Amino acid sequence: MTVDHTEMPLPRGFLYAGTIAGLKQENKKDLGLIYTEQNGVVGAVYTRNRFPSAHVQYCQKLTPSNRFRALIINSGNANAATGERGIAANLQMAQQVAQKLNLETDQVLTSSTGIIGKPFPIEKIESSLDGLTSQLQTSPVDTAEAIMTTDTKPKLASAKFEIDGNTYSAIGFAKGSGMIHPDMGTMLAYIMTDAPLSALNIQALTQQVTERSFNCVSVDGDTSTNDSFFLISSHPTKHDDSVHPVVQDALTQVAISLSKQIAADGEGANHLIELTVKGTPSHEIAQPVMNAILTSSLVKTAIYGKDPNWGRILMAIGNGLNQTPLKCHPPTTITIQGTTVFFRGEPQPFDETALSRHLAKHEVEIEVDLHQGDFSLTGWGCDFSDEYVHINADYST
């Protein structure tokens, strides 16, 4: 299995399109389509925000499915907090796509991203559907561009793998720059594969992949109303045997690559932080600790300042542990860029100037060891620069 972003393998049976519908103020692509030539299977994971957008409410009722044919995605308007009219507009979008492509409405899924609380401009989308569907092609690059909001670049990843002498592949694209968080803050991600999967398996697989990838990304700790991850196979099977580990691994690697690209492109980010929380008894303990570190404004500003301020990391661990059932005060070890600065509860001497120099690198690796078990979890975040503040203070007005 390889992960490669330049010569991307293209899973069979998918077509894509991306166009300009005029939803964004800038003249940029803002409407995309994923299409399968035959019925595909789809699994999905959605935001846990209690006010999900119109598209999330709609799709939740339709996934998992083994009748998937199309997914329409717009950027520029989130269709969230838009009340009953937003829900009607989303349904109308699906109906229009179904009509153009000669499908049933429940074979069409939807995604939206962009500003919250503004009326959904359904008429702009309708008048762009002819152009969109006429552009269907094998490359997903236009679609990957059409879903961008404050992203500075499109995010793509792919994998090729073999099972029993047959070659399959997977390709994924994603958006997400601000509001990224475990629980998937304003993140949209799509992975397409031609590996054989059943409707039953694909939903469990979607959740397993999410747990090791998108749920381990944090940019700013906020969770959007719209986050969604869809896993689509153009190769439905009725066999509900367990998923081949090679498939699970390949899809997880594609999702991890997308996750890292999302974290590295966090709004105003200068550093990609790769954090491993090890020595924990279980995922239940590791995840809150990881979240607390990756979302700590103090840790994030310290990384921005190239400051090996492990005290703030310890403080964040202490906050995270407080949200777990682990009742002890573990004698923790903290390692930054390979230098152990705190060992089993005691500060260690280290060369601050040298470590600060190592923190100038784009990728910052932090390892936390609680010495309480064998479970390990890796996640990704970014530093917190004044650029983040500028982007978010100026976004809507």
Place this chain on the structure above:
Amino acid sequence: MTVDHTEMPLPRGFLYAGTIAGLKQENKKDLGLIYTEQNGVVGAVYTRNRFPSAHVQYCQKLTPSNRFRALIINSGNANAATGERGIAANLQMAQQVAQKLNLETDQVLTSSTGIIGKPFPIEKIESSLDGLTSQLQTSPVDTAEAIMTTDTKPKLASAKFEIDGNTYSAIGFAKGSGMIHPDMGTMLAYIMTDAPLSALNIQALTQQVTERSFNCVSVDGDTSTNDSFFLISSHPTKHDDSVHPVVQDALTQVAISLSKQIAADGEGANHLIELTVKGTPSHEIAQPVMNAILTSSLVKTAIYGKDPNWGRILMAIGNGLNQTPLKCHPPTTITIQGTTVFFRGEPQPFDETALSRHLAKHEVEIEVDLHQGDFSLTGWGCDFSDEYVHINADYST
């Protein structure tokens, strides 16, 4: 009862001191003392961070108490994550104060704030104790200054009240600028009163006051290893009858005033946000919703940008609700500076330019109504400016 910061009433039986011990790089006061002439009663609430500082570990064993005589406070070094040596140094500090003042060690409490993970400079404190104890006086202003770190100003509040023809008073001071959060991020607060209180009552009262004041403040969502709030009365009584409502109200008002001063002085803050979450069934529902809004980087940057972006507030409510047992999707109402922008789940037309102008005011009032009950909670936070990033990227190096 009045709250007044200029002509502060001074509760009887207390003396205070503040001096320069050389713990800070700048030549500023960094060592303070609170002293009672007779045994007082004290209640306290501490951080829930799982790695509490040496002073928190020490004081937790000693409060509540009816033998209180002195509390020594230093800024410049948090004595947190300092291992066994830090714990020994804290004890040594208490012992030295007890010796100078002819007290038992367990009559002396301690507080520290400042940088985490640096050896505690006990020798500097020891050599300053003679000077400190010789300066004991009735005004707490020097002590209030000695506990400041990134605070731009000392924070003081007071109240005078009458019960059954007797006049009592309370005075409080606090520090806390970054790392403020419900659960009391790097906040130190002290309220002194001469109202009669028993050791049993004072602890329950301390918790009740905290729930309505310091636990409703958020600056950056991080919770420090050192946060502590001490309530001290110079007037111990053995009567465990319920606390007079006038006392509870007066102390709560002093604590609320300190809380608002802390939020308004958040690192880099331009706005004080006063948020009321109403129409909730209980504190258990209101508190997570309040926290989610006050700690949302997207809400905070929107306020900084004078942007009436209620969609971000709704998103934050949806995240907060997800941490509560309330399983419905309440038809929420959001009011910003008196303008209702979202009513029972539907966006409302409003004049964005006018509302943006109202957001230029220092105090920003946000009201959220879930229409699910009668419980209401008010809390305070601040906006998020690029100045916050500068302060925290540069703090330790």
